[in-house]
Amino acid sequence: MTKKRTKRIFQIVLLTSTAISLFYVPWILVWAWLLPLPNTVQEQLDEGIGHGFDGMIVYVDQAGKPPEFYASGWHDRKNKIPADPKALFKIASITKLYIAVATAKLVKEERLSLDKTLADYFPELVGRIENAEKITLRMMVQHRSGIPNFVDHPNYWTNPPKSKQETLDYALDLPADFEPGEDYGYSNTNYMLIEDLLDKVLGYSRHQYIKEEILMPLQLKNTFASLHDVDIDDVMSGYYVGVEDDLKTEFTGLMIATAEDVGIFLRALNDGSVFNEGEQEIYSSIYVYEHTGLLIGYQSIAEYHKEIDTVVIQFNNTTNFDGYDWNLAEIIYSRIVKIVRSKKSS
16 A cells, blocks of 8 residues: 555545544444343354444453454455464564563663653753653653653654654654653653664564563564564454554554464563563563554454453454554453353352
């Protein structure tokens, strides 16, 4: 897909999403919430497809039981390929968990300091990012830096950046959202800068470090740095409400994984087995133990439920940035957890 065509798609998306939401959002959400709870996860997924999702994948790992794999709908809508529970998927911001783990490991190795500032690590950004001299690495990891989120730039969706530098440019030379450490503001810019910092400190790609320090020890063979590292047919297609095109080939430089690989990683994160001695204490002081991901065409939820010692991962490949598809996905996820919990207690 050409950049010109991509730009046109985003323009159509922005124009149509409000109209769609006005007519359908409340009733879909109310209906999804009030329906009787199905007996099985598979029935709930099939119900989710009936609510308008093109394809869904769920992975359930209950302690002491073999993992369970579920899928419904389409892997590829155009070619009528059914959803595959072991398909690769763009995990979007779930990637931040891997970056935060890598950061904690490098802090333990004393190759990074949580108290050094953005100005220390990137002096060239002084004057381009407000408060660079006061923003610490800790604040960036915790989304407490006040650095504007490049996704919030008014031109981000209508004129998508063509490179990493253009992406960063959307967050430069702007007023801070708040004083460093004084508030919380989720910002993808924080993690883009941390990724660059990891590369800088390591002297080689952070992806190689993540592979050696996280993926290989956990035997995760279906987690990849980007779309360029996989067979495109193995990746679940992504769709936007009102747009016919498959958006799979957009945003190629993001991590890709199966639901199973994400689930194994998430359990290791929560039980501490992903860490070496002293690393978990650092991680616990800076970041969370669950995450969601949202990208055009891709939504994901990765959570560990301590009360039932269960990891539940949910992927779906239909989005609408006016928000109702995200809310719908969360409703379906909560119902799946209820189903799993009810079977656990029975």
